[in-house]
Amino acid sequence: MEEKLHIDWLSVVLYILIVLFGAINIYSANSGVEEVLKLDFSKEYGKQVLFIGISAIIVFLILLTDYKFFNFSAYGIYIVVIGLLLILLATGSFNKGAQAWFKIGSFKLQPSEFAKYATALALSKYLGGFDIKFEGRRNILSTFGIILIPMLLTLLQNDTGSALVFGCFILVLFREGLSGWWLILGVYMVTVFVVTILLPSIQIIIALLLICGVFVYFNRVRKQLVFLALTVFLASTFYILSLDFVFAKIMKPHQQQRILVTLNQDVDEYYAKKSKGFSIFKFEKSKEKDKSESKRDYSYNVRQSKISIGAGRWVGNGFNNGTQTKAKLVPEQHTDFIFCTVGEEYGFLGSTLFLLIYLLLIGRVYYLAERQKNVFSRVFGYSTASILFFHFFVNIGMALGILPVIGIPLPFMSYGGSSLISFSMLLFTFLKLDANRINEISRLN
Secondary structure, three states, rough: OOOHHHHHHHHHHHHHHHHHHHHHHHHHHHHHOOOOOOOOOOOHHHHHHHHHHHHHHHHHHHOOOOOHHHHHOOHHHHHHHHHHHHHHHOEEEEEEEEEEEEEEEEEEEEHHHEEEEEEEEEEEEEHOOOOOOOHHHHHHHHHHHHHHHHHHHHHHHOHHHHHHHHHHHHHHHHHHOHHHHHHHHEEEEEEHHHHHOOOOOOHHHHHHHHHHHHHHOOOOOOOHHHHHHHHHHHHHHHHHHHHHHHHHHHHHHHHHHHHHEEEEEHHHHHHHHHHHHHOOOOOOOOEEEHHOOOOOOOHHHHHHHHHHOOOOOOOOOOOOOOOOHHOOOOOOOOOOOHHHHHHHHHHHHHHHHHHHHHHHHHHHHHHHHOHHHHHHHHHHHHHHHHHHHHHHHHHHHHHHHOOOOOOOOOOOOOOOOHHHHHHHHHHHHHHHHHHHHHHHHHHHH
16 A cells, blocks of 8 residues: 555646546537537447546556566466457457457457557566566567567458557667667668659669669779668668558558558549559559448548647637537547547647647656666556557647558547556556655665
8 A cells, every 4th residue: 555655646647637638528529519418328428437437446456466466477468468369360340341359248349459568568578587688689589579479460450550559669679779770770661661652663763773873883892881782772672562562452442542641642643643554563443432431532531630620729619619520520539530629629729738748648657667777667668658659649640630540549538448448557557666666765765
């Protein structure tokens, strides 16, 4: 009980503010125009209240648990969640093309949300092990294996958004000694990906060949640099051709077009250009659009999102008074696009205040993580902050139209039991670990 007194109360208060504000916005996004303010458990906002209650119970149990339990059970929890992901591939329920849920009555359980928590525990356990350092081929491969296994299983569920979240663990690995060259490589790969979408692949390869030729000519006496340049060119060529193939043959039409919309590409013009032979692989515009989107173009969500946010102007229309929200013009507004409700009903000033509170919570977790005395707690803290930051950055970016719509929730705000419970577990497990650090200092004094 003494440890609870040393919980970082600033983080707790920020968490409570965001969760309650989320419930208020879910109510606005889900209630009718003339509906009287009441608690209806048959609707999403009523279910969210239940999820908040369940999260509160789980948080209370975490705070009562001995901090050593999380280190001791890390691998066990990881194995159980991996098992659930495997079972899900055979028996999971489909929703919007993704086989990512176990259906339990009127509720759904999404194991990929808990996979982030389990991966954070397993990664912390491994890097915090005796004489384990993030160096050497074996340790690096093992570390990436812990991350890639749940990532690939989530990708097999056709839940691309949740799978991409596992990439945020790269931020944790940089803190633990991953070379900065990996960051440079990541930026290069993202840049090439965008350029490959915008330009014909053959033009990019020719440009890289010219650059490589000039570099080799001026460094021809330095064999190592020549070998490096040729290796980079061949690897880049393979990567470009792979991207073209994946985009043309593997990505689904809605995934292709969400990316094109984000890059401000006219969808019809893009397919017409690609179909005329400007790409190595043949691009064909699918008729899936008319079937799945009810003849709405793929920019509809983002366009309505920006209209909704802009409608709030400086101070907003007030609680439960958003015209775009009440007209149900933004699809998935209570989940992926919950920020639209904030923008429309509370305006620029309210949205800015909300963003500052959210960033304060993430910054606080990073600060607490850095002052941990053991590797397990530090890695878990950085994992928690990085997961929250990735979700925050991408979700807000989706709503503002500066990032592709990949369908991930805004932690503590979006509707959903699995996400709220898993994010609450992440945050309060770390706060429990941090409380132990404070208790140790108290005992020494």
